[in-house]
Amino acid sequence: MRIAIGRVFAELNHFSPVPTTLRDFEAMGIYYADEIFQHSAEVWEIDGFLEEARGARDVELVPTMSARAMPSGRMDAETHDFLKGRCLEELRRVGQVDGILLALHGAMSSDDEYDFEGDLLATIRGEWGENTPIVVTLDHHANITHKIIQAVDALAAYHTEPHLDSFETGVKAAKIMFATVRGQAKATIRWRKIPMIASGNLLAPEGPLGPFFAEAEEYEKQEAVLAVSIFPEFPYADTPELGWSVVAVTDDEPGLAQEIADHLAKGIWRKRELFLPEGRPSPRQAVEQALAIDGGPVVLGDYGDNTAGGATGDSTAVLKELLGRELGGKAMLTIVDPEAVIQAIKAGVGEVVTMEVGGKIDTLHYQPVEVTGRVEVLTDGRYSSLLGETTMGSTAVLEVGEIYIVLSELAGPNVDPGIYRSVSLEPETAKIVLVKSAFNFRAYYGAFAKGMMVVDSPGVTAQDLPSRADDYQLAPRPLFPLDEDTRFEI
């Protein structure tokens, strides 16, 4: 069998003032045809597809395209048209296939289309017809829509937070695809939407989501159950189908699939209070608590300015709390600020400059802060993150006493130490390290951090959803926890 594979992936934040553009996808690399295989180690779902195909002599995987971006707001029309158009062109280019296996996110949108994945999949289904199986993997931060469910034969999503099982999710989806094409399984999909969103503790397995993922995995041990996926959704997307979902795929057992989806959905709804925002330290409290810890590094997760969730990366909330304090070691942080980078380049390495940094993009939540520091390093911003090769554009490091500010043109992933190491800063030797991540950083810093905490900081990914209830224009209401009168009955 010939199976077309590909990937289009980003988590787009509707509250960000900055559109996601083609440049953001190019910065992380857009790959075509065989290039995808060369970069498969960066795309773990595709690595999972490859692994499952290796053991099957009757399978030929045909690569199409792979694109991924550090997210900002909804895509502009040009980017939307490019991604959708190229994805379809590449699928047409590879000719006759027996199935289409894609790694998607589920929270992509543009100015004109709030459901990029649903629209893309419906178009593929329309062109390739009912007899070509379509199976997708999704991030569990997907907002599942009717269009997605109607267009696919099956789907599978991550079961871990941080997401460490992308590879296993790829293997699972490939197994379903190959069994379907061989006529060994008849994928049957059922789902249940839950009228709730969440920004609280989603850690799994140790957080409140853990038992639900464990239950999903128990179901998956049954022979007739192919995949059970729980979607705690992406709350910073204002769409008509915003909300948690549970999706179950069985082998020709529609009743069982619906029963599983309903059972898990009811259980999650009963425990909904567990997913409310937790009491987390403010930026000031976080810095004070970090300084009270003996040694370092203490890693602070900037919840409100989480660039992996589409935030702008130009927060000064933590910087303000660091300035003027005796830190007893280095503090490292990143700020997206193209103007400041230009000023640093003009000054040159070794020169001392006074400038305003940060707070120029998301002007609703941040203000610029004046600092005086020495330009330590200038780079082109290329670096190797654990998420792959990427660039943050022109980059400068400003040394302000004990504080090292990495100023960059673009927001690159600041989840693992790669971003700091690329500019000759070593997080292991720091007292405080700021990461632009709410949960995923734990997987990369846990081995050597003296402390890790998530900061209740401001920004377009702030955890306090109820306070922004009025910002949602399209989302279905009532919706927990925005509306007290939300009910859920099956």
Ligand SMILES: [Zn+2]
């Ligand atoms: Zn995710």
